[in-house]
Amino acid sequence: MFDLFRQVLILATLVLLVVVYFSKSNARRRSLPPGPKPLPIIGNVLEIPTERSWIKYAEWGRLYGDVIHVKAIGQSLIILNSAKAIFDLLERKGGIYADRPQVVMAGDLVGWNNSPFLGHSGPRHKEYRRLFTEVLSARKVEEWRPLQQAKVIQLAAQLMKSPDAFRAHIKSHVGNLIFEISHGHLVKDDSDALLTIAQQVDHDFAEMVVPGAFLVDVFPILRHLPSWTGASFKRKAKQYRETLTAALEWPYQQVKDQIAAGTALPSFTTSLIERKENATEEDEFNFKWASLGFVLAGSDTSYGSLTSFVLAMSLHPEVQRKAQAEIDSVVGASRLPTFLDRPDMPYVEGLVREVYRWNPVGPIASPHRLTTEADDVYRDWTIPKGSVVIANSWGVMHDPEVYPDPFEFNPDRYILGKTNDGIRVWSDPLGPDQIINPDPRKFAFGYGRRICPGQLLADDTVYMGIVTMLALFDIGPLTSGKPPQYTPNVISHPEHFACSMKPRSHQAQDLVMGH
Known part of the structure; x- marks a missing residue:
């Protein structure tokens, strides 16, 4: 019993x-937050786009709301489609969402898991932030403005000689500027060895982070396959790793040699080395990665934004004329615009903002990862621990409730007018929670503890390039047919297009040639 x-x-x-x-x-x-219904085992992996994911995520946002849950072979993905959700999680809870997800091909097999971009949160990431903060503070960025102004005149001279090659000239200008600031290296032409290897590493990285490009990222167990099996990703990883190693070692060693010879120019890397005479192996490892990260991060944003600007002006001549009229009234015809003129040109400022918003260089922010031991709670939903969190910046910047008529290129949207005391009122006095027309730079440079530390320098580069081209050139309509598509990957810029670019006057030519 x-x-x-x-x-x-x-x-x-x-x-x-x-x-x-x-x-x-x-x-x-x-x-869980709402989302498309998953299939057994594989979840939503067949529905997750590998190209232009921001457009699909925005479509899902209209169906399911601003916070979406999808499943990919056991991994929870949380997609954020609103400014409020992005700032609630990635800013206000930034400490628990500061990590990066595991990326097998780029991270573990090639080595980018040591980088400021893909590295996990922890002591090394904090050290990178400290190094960047020391050299990229607002005060330090101002010290580079004379160089910015000198370099943009070189760009203008190239554009006057061969305007049809404007994309190549912009790319060369950005690379030249960034390399001089980062390593004190003077790029002589497009065949420069350091510039070439940096561009190759940038290209390799863009290939590696395309979702689904390598099966080993979907099935990490494949990483243990021996090389003799013929796994193609193993050969590619070896090639990528060799190029990455050269890009880390070669420019850094050149600066060390120049310091020893007393010929080093002031630069980000020079300051890192000179501040710590008895640097450990770990210190030098961090210096190399910080220096390379400086080059790559600054190049993408500036090049993409400036080529987007040229495209926008070719499509919107009325915007171009209005901006040029403002420059003429503030600057006149006897000198070139400077950084001191920026506060006095609200329409140009609005134009710069609209370039960031209209077709952002980073339409999807680099993914974050929830690192708590337990699930997080947001609103009435559970965010599973270990979730990968993706902020759809493009979706926010093309939400008609945030930016009315979002596909229109309209710099006026940011200007509300003036108060009685003459102070101009911008559309974002309330910060990131402002509903209508907030400053797009809040969404263009990442979020929380992973925000781009070089955003002030990049913004200076974009502003100076835009205002100088407006002051000196008339950008004509497209001569290459219909407007181009934007490249479909995580770094997005206009595909090939052609338009005319002519000096506005003989006086404009004299201003450039006289420097």
Whole structure:
């Protein structure tokens, strides 16, 4: 009798445990953010786009709301489609969302898991932030403005000689500027060895982070396949790793040699080395990565934004004329615009903002990862621990409730007018929670503890390039047919297009040639 009672008790306990387990599991499933229905085992992996994901995520946002949950072979993805959700999680809870997800090909096999971009949160990431902050503060960025102004005149001279090659000239200008600031290296022409290897590494990185480009990122267990099996990703990883190693070592060693010879120019890398005479191996490892990260991050944003600007002006001549009229009234025809003129040109400022918003260089922010031991809670939803969180910056910047008529290029949208005391009122006095027309730079440079540390320098580069081209050139309509598509990957810029670019006057030519 006792044995029977014990068996019944054990059975009842097991049934109770099963009921509790499934009730908790179901409760958790019910509390996940809404999203497309997953398939067994593979989840939504067949629905997750590999190109122009920001457009699909925005479509899902209209169907399911601003916070979406999708599943990819056991991994939870949380997609954020509103400014409020992005800032609530990635800014206000930045400490627990500061990590990066595991990326096998680029991270583990090639080595980018040591970088400021893909590295996990922790002591090394904090050290990178400290190094960048020391050299990229607002005061330090101002010290580079004379160089910015000198370099943009060189760009203008190139554009006057061969305007049809404007894309190549802009790319060369950005690379030249960034390399001089980062390494004190003077790029002589497009065949420069350091510039070439940096561009190759940038190209390799863009290939590696395309979703689904390498099966090993979908099935990480494949990384353990031996090389003799012929796995192509192993050969590619070896090639990528060799190029990355050269890009880390070669420019850094050149600066060290120049310091020893007393010929080093002031630069980000020079300051890192000279501030720590007895640098450890770990210090030098961090210096190399910080220096390379400086080059790559600054180049993408500036090049993409400036080519987008040229395209926008070729499509919107009325915007170009209005901006030029403002420059003429503030600057006149006897000198070139400077950084001191920026506060006095609100329409040009609005134009710069609109370039960031219209077709952003980074339409999808680099993914974050929830690192708490337990699930997080947001609104009435559970965010599973380990979730990868993706901020759809493009989706926010093309939400008609945030930016009315979002596909129109309209610099006026940011200017509300003037108060009685003459102070101009911008559209973002309330910060990131402002509903209508907030400053797009809040969404263009990342979020929280992963925000781009070089955003002030990049913004200076974009402003100076835009205002100088407006002051000196008339950008004509497209001569290459219909407007181009934007490249479909995480770094997005206009595909090939052609337009005319002519000096506005003989006086404009004289201003450039006289420097």
